[in-house]
Amino acid sequence: MKVLLLNANLRGVGTFVRALNFGWALTTAGHEVTLCTVSRTETRGIARDHQRGVAILEMPRLGYQWLPGWGSGPLDILGRWRLIRQNRFDVIFGFEYQPNVSWPVYLTWRRRTYRFLSDWCDWHAGGSNVYRGIKLAHRIDGWFEERIRYLAEQVTVISPLLKERALAMGLRPEHVTLIEEGVDTAYIRPLPQADMRARLGLPAGVPIVATITDADMGRPVRILQRLHAIVPTAHLLVIGRRDPVVAQAARELKLDTRVHETGFVADDDLPRYLACADVCFLPLVDALVNRARWPAKANDFLAAGKATVVSPVGVFGELMKSAALGGLAWTDAEFAEALAALWLDPDRRADCGRQARELAVSRLDWNVLRDKIVRVVEHAVQ
Numbered sequence: 001m002k003v004l005l006l007n008a009n010l011r012g013v014g015t016f017v018r019a020l021n022f023g024w025a026l027t028t029a030g031h032e033v034t035l036c037t038v039s040r041t042e043t044r045g046i047a048r049d050h051q052r053g054v055a056i057l058e059m060p061r062l063g064y065q066w067l068p069g070w071g072s073g074p075l076d077i078l079g080r081w082r083l084i085r086q087n088r089f090d091v092i093f094g095f096e097y098q099p100n101v102s103w104p105v106y107l108t109w110r111r112r113t114y115r116f117l118s119d120w121c122d123w124h125a126g127g128s129n130v131y132r133g134i135k136l137a138h139r140i141d142g143w144f145e146e147r148i149r150y151l152a153e154q155v156t157v158i159s160p161l162l163k164e165r166a167l168a169m170g171l172r173p174e175h176v177t178l179i180e181e182g183v184d185t186a187y188i189r190p191l192p193q194a195d196m197r198a199r200l201g202l203p204a205g206v207p208i209v210a211t212i213t214d215a216d217m218g219r220p221v222r223i224l225q226r227l228h229a230i231v232p233t234a235h236l237l238v239i240g241r242r243d244p245v246v247a248q249a250a251r252e253l254k255l256d257t258r259v260h261e262t263g264f265v266a267d268d269d270l271p272r273y274l275a276c277a278d279v280c281f282l283p284l285v286d287a288l289v290n291r292a293r294w295p296a297k298a299n300d301f302l303a304a305g306k307a308t309v310v311s312p313v314g315v316f317g318e319l320m321k322s323a324a325l326g327g328l329a330w331t332d333a334e335f336a337e338a339l340a341a342l343w344l345d346p347d348r349r350a351d352c353g354r355q356a357r358e359l360a361v362s363r364l365d366w367n368v369l370r371d372k373i374v375r376v377v378e379h380a381v382q
Contacts, residue, residue, distance in 0.1 A: 001026075001381065004089045004114075005035040006080060006105075008071035008098035011058055012040070012267075015121060017296065018158075019095045020054060021182055021366045022119070025373040027053035036080055038064055038100070044075060057083070059100070068137070069129060071098030080104040084114075090381055093117045094148060096124070102148045109151065115380045118149050120166065121158035121181070123292035153380040156373075159315045161292045177376050180315075181294035182366040187267075188303035190357060191275035200269070202260060202276050206233050207343045210277035210306075212297040213240030219283050219332065221249035221259060226336035231343055234258070239265060239273050274304035279326065279342045279349065283335055284311040303360040307352035309338045325356045 003026055007019040016037050023033040032055075039047050039058035047058035059080065063073035081104045084092065092114045094101040105116055122128055125142035146169055149155050155171060156179045157163045166176045197204050209227065211220045217238070224236040238246055238261045250259040262273055274280070280301035284290045291314040298316055301308040308326040310316060320328055327338035342349045362368070 001031040001090045001378070002088065003031050003033045003091045003093065003377065004084065004087075005033065005054075006092065006094045006101045007035060007037045008096050008101050009038060010040050010061070010064070011037045011056070015095045015119075018119070018121060018181060019093075020052060021184070021369075022093065022095075022373050023054035024052040025366065025370040026377060028370060029374045029378070031377075034083075036083070036100075038071070038073065038076060046079060067099065068131060068141075069098060069124070071100040073100060076100045077103050081107050084108045089114045091115050091117060091377055093119065093377070094152075095119045096122065097145050097148045102144065105148065105151065115153045116151055117154045117156070117377065117380055118152035119156045119158075119179075120149065120162050121293065123162065123165070123288050127287070127289035127292060154376050156376060158294045159292050161314065165292075177372070179369060179372055179376070180364065181296050181299060182369045183296070183299035183303045183360055183364050185303045185357075185361050185365045188271050188274065188300050188360075190305035190353075191271055193275055193278075196272045196275040200272060200276060202237065203235060206235055207231055207278050208235045208237050208260075208276055209339050209343075210237040210239060210274065210280050211282060212300070213238060213243060214282065214295075214297070215285070216283075217243040217245045218249040220281075221246060221253060221255060223281070223283065223332045223335045223339070224255060224258065225253045226332050227339055228255075228258075230336065230340035234339075234343070235260060237273065237277055238262065239270070270300070271304060274300060274306065277304075277306055279309065279339050280304070280306040281309040281329075281335060281339060282311070283329070283332075284313045286311070286313050286330075290314055299360065299364055302356040302364065305353045305357035307342045307349045308356060309335060309342070319359075323355055323359055324352055325359065326352045 005019050005023050007016050009016045023035050026033050034055045036057045039061050043062045044060050049056040060075035066072045077100050125145045126138040131137035155176050227234045236259045242261050242263045250256050282298050312328040329335040329338045
């Protein structure tokens with residue numbers, strides 16, 4: 001079977017990882033898979049590569065954000081339309097609904113030779129896309145977000161809330177399948193902490209709590225300030241792109257020497273930085289976007305074998321309630337107390353880390369989700 005995956009993001013960003021692992025699952029079942037994404041560097045040309053057995057086409061970046069959101073590059077959209085016109089794909093799988101995912105499908109729909117599937121992993125309209133609260137913009141965005149799902153033979157969703165939304169739209173239950181966000185536990189794995197701290201230049205013998213960049217990046221620094229009242233030697237490791245808010249908050253709170261930002265992290269270094277942490281945490285606001293999504297960052301914490309503290313929001317919050325993986329917290333004070341309790345109890349911290357790793361391997365590994373992915377796609381062409 002010849003399968004084309006359409007991803008709206010830049011290569012390596014956001015939903016690209018989910019699309020790539022869906023593609024990997026299909027290649028293991030003997031299918032030929034091509035993944036279209038957006039190049040980080042090419043503005044007009046197409047770059048070609050392979051990753052995890054999947055052929056990668058990096059489409060031109062020019063105009064990537066000309067429209068609100070992303071995925072609006074005209075050369076990108078034109079290139080995908082041509083690709084579909086010139087090749088006989090059995091399945092086209094669209095990851096979300098942005099123009100470079102949906103427009104090539106709309107433009108080829110009347111003469112299609114393929115079955116179309118759609119993956120839904122965020123609540124964009126009125127959730128992650130706010131458009132300064134302009135209701136008309138939300139309605140337009142929501143129409144596009146939902147419209148593409150009606151064309152799909154199957155819709156895969158990442159959370160029960162998005163499944164509820166799909167069914168409320170009138171989609172038939174047998175056409176909607178929940179596929180959780182996975183993690184590659186051979187890639188993200190426990191590593192020797194002391195060795196990794198020495199390798200990456202992080203201090204030895206001190207407690208380090210780690211998070212990965214998300215929305216309000218001043219908040220982890222404020223949590224560190226509260227944590228200092230209980231564990232005065234604690235340091236904060238912020239993994240991912242540098243955010244000026246982090247440095248500003250650290251200066252204002254006089255925590256400059258206790259906050260470590262990695263900046264952009266190469267793939268090989270992500271598990272190494274996670275290994276440096278004693279405890280990981282992810283504070284989330286109880287908002288529609290967080291209730292609907294699955295925070296892949298938290299999967300990485302579990303796969304690294306780290307005791308983890310998160311906000312009890314959405315499906316991942318429910319998962320954390322079902323096992324002793326660390327703790328749940330809403331406020332900055334609650335986060336600080338939960339992090340401190342784990343640091344001050346090494347046996348409990350180690351036990352939570354072991355259970356976190358076991359859960360990641362047994363329930364969240366892409367190898368576990370593989371059969372469900374393959375079954376959904378193969379069923380669509382029967």
